[in-house]
Structure formats: C-alpha cells, structure tokens
Amino acid sequence: METPNQNIKPVTTKINEKGNIEIGGCDLVDVAKKHGTPLYIYCEKTIREMAKAYKDAFSSYKKTHFMFASKAFMTKAIVQILSCEGFGFDTVSGGEMYTVKSVLGDLKTCLLNGNNKSEEELNMAIDNNIRLISVDNFLELAMLNRIAKSKNKTVDILLRITPGIECHTHKYIQTGHLDSKFGFDLTQLDEAIESIVEDYKNLNLKGLHAHIGSQIFETKVYYDEVKIMLGEFKRIYDKFGIKLTEMNLGGGLGINYTINDRAPSVYEIAKQIIDSIDKYTEEYNLEKPTICIEPGRSIVGTAGVTLYKVGTSKTIPISNKKYVAVDGGMADNPRPSLYQAVYEAEVVNKRDKNKKEKITIAGRYCESGDILINDVELPELNSNDLLCIYDTGAYGYSMSSNYNRTLKPAVVLLNNGSAKEIVKRQTYNQLVENDMLL
Ligand SMILES: Cc1ncc(COP(=O)(O)O)c(C=O)c1O
Numbered sequence: 001m002e003t004p005n006q007n008i009k010p011v012t013t014k015i016n017e018k019g020n021i022e023i024g025g026c027d028l029v030d031v032a033k034k035h036g037t038p039l040y041i042y043c044e045k046t047i048r049e050m051a052k053a054y055k056d057a058f059s060s061y062k063k064t065h066f067m068f069a070s071k072a073f074m075t076k077a078i079v080q081i082l083s084c085e086g087f088g089f090d091t092v093s094g095g096e097m098y099t100v101k102s103v104l105g106d107l108k109t110c111l112l113n114g115n116n117k118s119e120e121e122l123n124m125a126i127d128n129n130i131r132l133i134s135v136d137n138f139l140e141l142a143m144l145n146r147i148a149k150s151k152n153k154t155v156d157i158l159l160r161i162t163p164g165i166e167c168h169t170h171k172y173i174q175t176g177h178l179d180s181k182f183g184f185d186l187t188q189l190d191e192a193i194e195s196i197v198e199d200y201k202n203l204n205l206k207g208l209h210a211h212i213g214s215q216i217f218e219t220k221v222y223y224d225e226v227k228i229m230l231g232e233f234k235r236i237y238d239k240f241g242i243k244l245t246e247m248n249l250g251g252g253l254g255i256n257y258t259i260n261d262r263a264p265s266v267y268e269i270a271k272q273i274i275d276s277i278d279k280y281t282e283e284y285n286l287e288k289p290t291i292c293i294e295p296g297r298s299i300v301g302t303a304g305v306t307l308y309k310v311g312t313s314k315t316i317p318i319s320n321k322k323y324v325a326v327d328g329g330m331a332d333n334p335r336p337s338l339y340q341a342v343y344e345a346e347v348v349n350k351r352d353k354n355k356k357e358k359i360t361i362a363g364r365y366c367e368s369g370d371i372l373i374n375d376v377e378l379p380e381l382n383s384n385d386l387l388c389i390y391d392t393g394a395y396g397y398s399m400s401s402n403y404n405r406t407l408k409p410a411v412v413l414l415n416n417g418s419a420k421e422i423v424k425r426q427t428y429n430q431l432v433e434n435d436m437l438l
Helices: 028-035 044-057 076-084 094-104 119-127 138-150 186-198 220-240 266-284 335-339 428-432
Strands: 021-023 039-043 064-069 088-091 110-112 132-135 155-162 203-209 246-248 290-293 304-315 322-326 345-347 356-362 371-379 386-390 410-415 418-423
Touching: 021 028, 028 039, 028 304, 028 386, 028 410, 028 418, 039 044, 044 064, 044 076, 044 266, 044 410, 076 088, 076 094, 076 418, 088 094, 094 110, 094 119, 110 119, 119 138, 132 138, 132 203, 132 246, 138 155, 138 186, 138 203, 155 186, 186 203, 186 220, 203 220, 220 246, 220 266, 266 290, 335 371, 345 371, 371 386
Parallel strands: 039 410, 064 088, 064 290, 088 110, 110 132, 132 155, 155 203, 203 246, 246 290, 322 356
Antiparallel strands: 039 304, 304 322, 304 386, 345 386, 356 371, 410 418
16 A cells, blocks of 8 residues: 655645646645745645555554654644544654644654753753653763762663664765664663663663664665664563563655655565564564654655746856856755755746757755755746745754854645645744854
8 A cells, every 4th residue: 555655745736727736735835925034844644644654554563662763753733643643752852852742742752862862851851750861871871870879860761872874865964774873782781771770770661662764665764673673672572671662663765756766665674574573473483563763854855846037047158058046045944955855846837848958956055065866857946936845844844053143934734725834934034043152
C-alpha cells in the first residue's frame, strides 16, 4: 500500500477550474494574496494520513510508541495535531520541550535526546516528568544522576548507541555509523552499564536508542538495526542480568523529493522491523520489547510546500543560462545550500505548457550559493508569478534564519477549504526587540 511520503505533492493537491494549484481545498493564489509570500504551507490531511499510516503499519505490533521528531517541524499546532493522532515527541532542546509543554502541560509523552544536553535542559525534562531521557555519553550519565539524586527522583533512561550501520544517504545526515558524534560506541556500552549498576542509583536503564540516518530508501537497514539492538539486549541480559524492555529505533524513512526518488512505504519498513523482532526475539529467547519509532521528515515533509513570488531575472550572455529570483531562499530553506537538496517546483498561476524554458531558481540572499533549484523546466515566468516548491515541510521552517535581517515567513495550515495561520509572519519590531543600544 502506498503512503503519502511516496508522493511529491500533498495528497489534496489539484488544479482547480481557474487553472491554479489548490491544496486542502484552497486556491494558492488566494492564500498568497491573503498571507503574503514567502509562505510555508502545510496540508493537514497529508500529515494526518501519514501519522495514520504509521499506526496502521505497526498495528500488529501492539507495543509500539510513535514519537514525532520535533526537529523536523515544531510549532504548537503540530503538537496539537500529532498528539491527537496518538504521537509523543522526540525533543532535543529546551525550546522543543517548552513548545510541547506549552500545549500539553507536561512532557509525559516525550523523550529528550541530544549529544550535549545542558544541565538546565535535564532539569526541565525531569521537572516536567519526561517519559524517557536518551543518555548520549559518560559525562551526561554522571550529570543526570547527580540532578536526579538532588531531586530525590529516579529517571528512566535509554542509552544512545551507534550500531555501526551505514545508510546510503547524504554523509551529513548519517548518524548511525561508527564515526559519529552521537551516542556510545558498542565497545563502550558495558562500561556505561557498569557505571549505572554500581554508581548511578537514580537512573533506571530501560533500553537502547539508535538512529541510523535520514532520508533512508533501503528497508533492509531496519532489519539489521533490530538484529544488532536485540543482540545487545541478549548480551546485556547474559552479562548483567538486566532485562531491557524498550528499543527505540529512531526515524529516517525517506520521502520522494523528485520524480526520480523511490522512497519505500511505511508498510515496507514496518514489515522489516516486525519480521526482525519476531526472528531475533525467538532466536535469542527474549521477551518482545516495547518499540519506539521516531519519524520526522516522513510525517511532515510531503505535507509542506513553500510559496514564493517571482521577482527579477537575469540571463548570462555567454552561456544563455537564465536565473529567475524569488522573494525567499536560503533563510527560509537552507537545505539546498547546506547539502545540495533537490526539489520539484511548479508555477501556481499558469499552466502554459508550450512556452517552457530551462531556468535556475535563485534566492534573494547575498550568497552566490543561494540557489533553490538548478536547471528546472517551467513555463516562462514573469515577475509577480507565484512559484510553489514541493516537499519543503521538513527541516525548512525549523532550520530557517533571519539572514540578511529578513523576516521569517508565516506558516499556514490548509484543510477543507480553510487556511489557518499557525505561525504569524515575523515583524520588524520582533526582529530588533532583543537588540540593545550601547
Ligand atoms: C535521534 C533521531 N530520531 C529521529 C530523527 C528523525 O529523522 P527523520 O526526520 O529522518 O525521520 C532524527 C533526525 O536526525 C534523529 O537524530
């Protein structure tokens, strides 16, 4: 069965009777008129369908928790939508925890993870009854135990490990291989467990956590990840007599950014995970653990598109290469300049198939590398035309900046013909409000 991450466009996308692109029953020309550009747009139905697909795909494995990886896109409204779908939240900072808490009142459905958590963040997590903390290193073990002890509390923890799996994905977003800044190397695991058993009485070790990469297209890596993790469960039981009960497999499922991409469906990765659990719990004589899946990109990536207004254009005389500039770029979407991410785009307001031309879509920022899409075929663009770049829902808004002192765009959620602003456009006042004169 196909799942929305395998589409380029949000599930409600169509061309309406005016010839304009419509998402969630809303004409994007009208949405741009009302909310301005650049504009982040999310299709609520796509987010919910993807969340439901995860639940359905794992429905035969009852002990599954889903935690949305907040780093992909975190706002109060996304907390409302995904908590309503039964998801918890994988958080990595005080800001992400604060956002969840401001909606839900506590952090009982959350996990805190990260390679350099501050004392303040650990305090915040414990004080708000976080479900689990994924401990990344020896220093953190000692610090967390000290904080928990001072509060007279016992904290449930996972140990983040690097299982040594290399995914065929962009090198900047691989996190599970052996040379990684995240987690304990498998050769350090026993020392970490010994310290918990002997010295850290305020920590309760529940299980292991790994994340083997992002934008993953291969399904077998999940089978191998489970095999390695359960191998460690068995080894730890044999050596320490500790029965681990929780296995967090991270996120990573890819999405189709271009027509050449072939992301698997959620059902395909669920099958690999469940098959591997069945095989290795039986082979190692283990009880089936609670599992946790932490998707980010695949939940919100396809649901999000960015709307831009076309401005100037320039043709290089010697090569005839044409640049068309839009009113956004690397500050609202750093992915192309950061790791050469590739996208598909469409013109929102015209469908003139005859007059296509090859152009490069340039951002408005003062960096030559601020190019959103290289060499894309589109109908001839004029200033004030509207351009829609698909699949910008993950790691766009959340990685945005105020580079060149530009304002962060608004975020609008589209559903059933209604366009609801879920994040307001920043104002110049907000831009300078923390600046102090000498
Ligand atoms: C620990 C962890 N879990 C989950 C994710 C989410 O990954 P993705 O957005 O590829 O699903 C990440 C992303 O870096 C991560 O580091």
